[in-house]
Amino acid sequence: MDHKDVFAALQMVCSDVISALNGSRNNSSNADATNRLLGVMRQIQEHGRAVEPLITSFTAVYHHFDLDAQTPGNGYRTLVKVVHSCIFHILQKARYIASNCTGAFFRMDHNMAEMDAYCSALCQLRALLYLAQVLLSDNAHGQLYSQEEGGLSERFVQEYISMHKACFYGRCLGFQFSPSLRPFLQTVVISMVSFGENYKKQQTGLGIAALSFFTSGKYMVDPELRGTEFERITQNLDMQFWKTFWNLTETELLSSLTRITSTVVQVNVILTIPAESLSLPLASDPSFSVFMNPPVAHWGPGPVKVRLISHTLRQGQDSAELLALSRPEGPQLSLPGGFSRQTAPLSPCLLIHFHGGGFVAQTSKSHENYLKSWSKDLNVPILSVDYSLAPEAPFPRALEECFYAYCWALKNCHLLGSTAERVCLVGDSAGGNLCITVSMRAMSHGVRVPDGIVAAYPATLLTTDASPSRLLTLIDPLLPLSVLYKCIDAYAGTSFQSAQPAQQLDTLAALGHDTVKLLTNFAQGATNWFQTLLDPKAASSSSLTTSSNGPSSTKSHSVEKPQEVKEYPDNFEPLRSRCLVDIRTPCTPIMKNPFVSPLLAPDSLLKGLPPVHIVASALDALLDDSVMLAKKLRNMNQPVTLTVVEDLPHGFLSLLQLSKETQEASDICVKRIREVFQQEELPADQRQQGLN
Template sequence: MDSRPLFQALHVVAEDNVAFFRQSASETGRRFVAAFTAIGEHARRLEPILRHFASVYHVFDLDEATPANGYRSLAQTTRCCLAHVLHKSRYVAANRRSIFFRTGHNAAELEAYCAALSQLRALLYLAQRLLTHNRPGCLFHHEERGLTELVLREYGTLHKGCFYGRCLGFQFAPSIRPFLQTIAISLVSFGENYRRHDSGLSMAAGSLFTSGKFAIDPELRGAEFERITQNLDVHFWKSFWNLTETELLASVASMASTPVRVIRALTVPPAPFELPLAADPSLSITISPPVAHTGPGPVHMRLISHELREGQDSEALSALAPAEGPLGLELWRKAAPAPPSPLLLVHFHGGGFVAQTSKSHEPYLRGWAQELGAPVLSVDYALAPEAPFPRALEECFYAYCWALRHCRLLGSTAQRVCLAGDSAGGNLCLTVTMRAAAFGIQLPDGIMAAYPVTLVRAAASPSRLLTLLDPLLPLSVLCKCLSAYAGTEPAEGEPPGLEKLGPVNMVRRDTALLLQELRQSASAWLGALLDSPGRSNGAGAEAMRTSVSEAALDDDSAVKSRGSRKSQTCQDLSCGVSAPLAHAPAPPPQGSPPSFFLSGGQLEEEAPGDEGLQYPDGFEPLRSDQPSASITLEASPVVKNPFMSPLLAPDSMLRGLPPVHIVACALDPMLDDSVMFARRLRELGRPVTLRIVQDLPHGFLSLSQLCRETRQAAALCTRVIREILLPPEPTPPTAPPSPHKHRKLERTPHSGAA
């Protein structure tokens, strides 16, 4: 995109406004002069930076048909901010002589966008640093510390309030900004009344009385939003996000949702059962219930079906849903149930691994049940920090296996099965499938992962720099959620003394149990394969044996592997897996510009060994007046487990995945997770698609009924799932007719007419 017309117009209007307001001796006039002067300076420095990024960011795309990566998103966000500044500057130039012109309001608007430009300029400098230090084509920084630590330290001190006040959500579609403003006002009001042991409903009621001041004072709202994201712990975010689970909000959402015949909350007891092996159905494997952290316990699910099907009104299913009682069965039995569907959709909800349930995601699940004609089973897995990794994975895997074993109770024959999930749920779709491949059971026919997180750690990437201005996913909040899933955030009510010691040791113990179970299950499966008659090729078994052994590295070997850096590429990103890696795309073609810092419009090559961050031209971004956010790099080996971060999985594990379809957002801090994971699958020859949604934030599925853009994005996810469950019939190639037949057809009408 050519940005020259934008910069030329901005320079002209800024100079014109400076010349006009210099004639004013008022304080407001001086504010206008200072704002337009700073805008002109920022624009002059940003123009060569954006031009440079435009010349190189195509290298990081998945392919020519999918132009998306964090560098593009940063440049797009900066151009969007400049376009808002240009629009506001033209408005000031056209109305500055009017008696109705609100000088104080417009000066404050320009100052806010000027501050936003300053912080975006700092982000672009950080992105240039990543561009210089990262391996060719790799979006994540490959070292544990160094640049990632520097980015986290900068984030903790940078001013962010300007992005949560007047500039809130400027980068997103205009139709969604009022909703984001409502969320921001609700968040800061909720935060002002937050007490950890109070009920969410009482805090929400108290927030109504304090929300007015944040609605009329954007600067106050921005400052309070920054304070909350800097200081409050993961339990605050659990409480706020779980407001969608309250009966009042759930009832309102239900009234606006698609009506369905069947909604049943199920509680499946922790009992082992047998599943046949995919390679030899005459053999079976035992599926054990989840045991991590709290021992065997039931798994909660929600069944949603647009129409009543055979099995959904059975006594066996009713025994798993006693709360509904006989009344629900009596109402259902008024109509004859439809036959089982050949399709089944298993869903894992999002919520950062720490919040929400299938209930808050029910509105769009109802739409899926109607449009796809398939029963939907949504899993309410245990949440962190009370139940960190691998409890959620164990429960989701157990639920998937249970659905295959008892599909008739769900109203399905499970001839075609799809896994679908968003955000944290997308991560669980991938890791559950990897575990199913290790067990040797039936895999889903495809995966639909919406904006998934594939690297569960604080890692520097250009798209994750967008967390500085994202109102739904600030970096400090993201890191708290990921740390909670990794087991390093204290659970509710834990003594302070357990904060550092207890969870990590528990995670190490339960990860060892998980991997031991995987080894045993994989060994049984491999033994069955090797003992099967007629199997002479052991290459597949050997590949899986290597895969499982690599995934089962213990904590000590994972720690030792951090000292070896000789042959790392994008895959290992400090992972404990030592498989041969070759995932980075080809280096940029000859003639592509290298990575530079820009100073005064001149390109200056950065010294590779420079670990300090010095902004060029004496530029210094705005600093926060809040205490620095406590964001630390996670040193526990559990964060490198491929069943936690599928981006770190070895090739042999990823080769076992079915077709993966990813729907990502161009402005999502998690965009690089999707791009890099799709690139790894593409280079391994696995079927994968990556579809990019423009101008929407992370979590758009939960906002599917909000506006036209979110409805279209949700419809895209529905189409992807339909392609998995109902693949188009291959059309047989038709041979062209012979020339003789053509001549015969041409002569027939003529002879008939004669």
């Protein structure tokens, strides 16, 4: 439906409701609710009249920000799509009210509350459109991210702090997503607010979850309370809360329930890669070798844990050498006699996976559901890396561990059931970032790069720069801005200066305190050096900031003295939140390190990357990360594809079995992985055509 028809329908149905309510007001037993509903419908009409020209202005230009005509997708398109979704819900509810408001069983209070919630949502979306207009006018042609120094413009951060968000987490929860996912989102939000209510009580994680089950009823029957509490939680609770909540899926009880419905595989083992130096052939001249040291950042050399998943038992996977590194996971495998003695030959392909979780949470266990499915569909072994998590292990520990695991897999592929003739890196969110940065590190070390990268909704810009898709953090129940900031700060912010040693280190991994301090300072110095390559002025100003504010300097915003936003018309003001907090805005040189934010990498580091296949979501706050990276690679004549799926949230791979749409999105990833594995079989001209 054309957007003009949408807004015409909105005005008409609002008039119909107003007429129907005026006709029944004298006979209504609840005159107060009727009058309030009349006021809400008039407000919706007002918002509709104001929003229509904004939508018209965006639809006239948003195609300029797409990757190409065949790949429509960017934050401006998404904002228009979200507004349309909100209006469609209003139309549906308003038509019901107009037809049934005179009925004996019509619940005036309930319908008034429903319509009031969507009126509030439309009001806040109107505010986002005004803010997006600022980006549109300030940014260069085709540029989605603000180039303003200071990141996600301070006025936008201040607006996020002060704007009312609870309406998006109550009755309107998930209105922008596929209908099949809304019950799941409601369950997640109810679980989160119940968990938050009992957080910090003297209970284990599972104990809190059990206690939360008995306190969740009130949030099911009271959407307004749920929305208010969720807004409070997302802005106030610390990173440890989010780590604990996200890791609930890895408790034995919940993971056992997931395992019941997942694909059965013959091999599912955890391997511990010892911290030993490796020698690999030099990519440019295999007659020479290059030595790879184990990860050392922050606390010195240590082992790396990985998970090997294979639908079919293959040669090498039952070898004594591999079994010496492994422990079984789940009921599929009992060592040493649990393997079927009939082994398949080595696969020519190997899939190496880096999981998501904002660099701060989860392991391969949270992602094994779709990895098992992929192992069966692709008929290849999969190695998933359980890298160390921030803030205890900030950058560059995770990158070092993933790169080391990649090198180890190349050298020991015969143990994994593969000849590694074709190697594909795949990851989602933070894992997508690591796929790209591991490949960049392989190039810089002279090691063979993978044959392709498949990155699902990757985080490629770990700064606080503004973009239209990041405005969605105001309404996203899975990735609010405050949570995104906590993850960025934990991985590349002030936590970098206070890294804690791992809980369990191999005895061979112990290093003296002075050595660890030296390595940390070396990493900080390398970051500053990279920054001087990208922007010498910014680097010098960053060092000045550090010296004046101390090594843990972080920009913060005082809610007592809000900065005035002048982008709103004189007759409009968005709804304001009662839950005002001071959200920290991480700002460190590390955030602009190209191995943290590959979107900022110089061409020399991106040139020579293997084919990059990105699968993004139109409703993801990180959508613009994917679009801008794809544009940058294409402008360099690097092989890249971008697929933008509709109606799904960030993290859709973990929702594989919840809906037809998530399954289809997973199938797209599988298709791209298969293209990487089969690419060599295609003629060169066809291969290049398929990548453009």
